[in-house]
Amino acid sequence: MDKKEEILLIARKLFSEKGYETSLSDIAAVAGLKVPSLYSHFSNKDELFTIVIEREMNCFFDFVCSTMEEEKGEGGRASLEHLYRSTIHYFSQDNRLRFWRFIYVIGNTDLRLHCLELALRREQKNNEIYTRYFQKAVVNNDIRPERIFEAQCLFLAMLRGVMDVIYTSDNLDFDIDMYADRVWNAYWNGFRVPNHEFGQE
Numbered sequence: 001m002d003k004k005e006e007i008l009l010i011a012r013k014l015f016s017e018k019g020y021e022t023s024l025s026d027i028a029a030v031a032g033l034k035v036p037s038l039y040s041h042f043s044n045k046d047e048l049f050t051i052v053i054e055r056e057m058n059c060f061f062d063f064v065c066s067t068m069e070e071e072k073g074e075g076g077r078a079s080l081e082h083l084y085r086s087t088i089h090y091f092s093q094d095n096r097l098r099f100w101r102f103i104y105v106i107g108n109t110d111l112r113l114h115c116l117e118l119a120l121r122r123e124q125k126n127n128e129i130y131t132r133y134f135q136k137a138v139v140n141n142d143i144r145p146e147r148i149f150e151a152q153c154l155f156l157a158m159l160r161g162v163m164d165v166i167y168t169s170d171n172l173d174f175d176i177d178m179y180a181d182r183v184w185n186a187y188w189n190g191f192r193v194p195n196h197e198f199g200q201e
Contacts, residue, residue, distance in 0.1 A: 004041045007031050012052045016095035019102030020049065020111075046111050053115050056099060061122040063090055068129055076140040077192070079133055080155065081184060087159055088166070088180055097167045130155070143191050151191045158187050 001009075010030045014022040024045050028035045042048040067086045068079070091097050103119075106112035134152045137143045143151050162183055166176055 003031075003033075007033075007038065007041060007048070008052055008055070011048055012056065012099070013095075015049065015052060015102060016099035020106045020108065024048075046108055049106075050111060050114065053103060053111075054118060056096075057115070057118055057122060060090070060096075061126055064126050065129065068133065076137045076142045077188060080137065081188070083133075084155075084159065084184055085180065088162055088176070091163055092166060092176070097163060101167065127152075147191055154187065154191075158183060 007027060011022070011027050014026055014030065018026070024035050024038055027048070028038055031038075038048070042051075064083070064087070067083055070082070091100075103112070103115050106115065130152055134143065134148050134155075137151075138145045138148055162176075162180055165174075165179060169176065
């Protein structure tokens with residue numbers, strides 16, 4: 001691993017712990033460097049954090065795409081539940097939730113807006129994939145066609161809500177898997193097409 005990559009990894013770890021308050025001195029100390037040495041790799045703190053944050057954001061949105069590709073576009077309950085649980089697992093690792101929380105309170109307004117614009121562009125792209133999955137769920141008779149929009153909106157809200165619970169229950173004796181199960185079942189039972197509509201018991 002070259003020194004620039006090592007610095008980026010250290011900056012990512014410290015950002016997830018302290019956010020934008022992380023100083024170049026903090027990063028240099030962990031990297032075993034003097035602050036002036038960082039300037040041979042990055043022009044300033046904002047350039048360093050821009051790279052770190054863009055990488056983390058792209059990592060997540062690429063994860064969503066690859067997770068959905070694993071399902072081979074089948075759609076329906078199984079695919080949506082797989083995405084739901086995979087996303088929860090993703091954010092439960094490597095302090096990712098804290099990292100993303102800190103993005104929204106970056107002190108530098110220009111950098112914060114740049115990051116939020118990047119997140120919005122990537123999220124819009126992923127929403128197109130979500131829409132295809134929900135359309136497939138309608139074809140599979142998993143969801144009523146007239147409820148596809150609200151089902152998709154609530155799916156994303158549900159994920160964010162579970163993320164909030166994970167974040168606030170950190171270091172508490174809390175069974176997140178059981179909670180996630182109950183949330184999923186409540187969500188799906190609210191939108192699925194009842195069996196009796198197809199003459200099933």
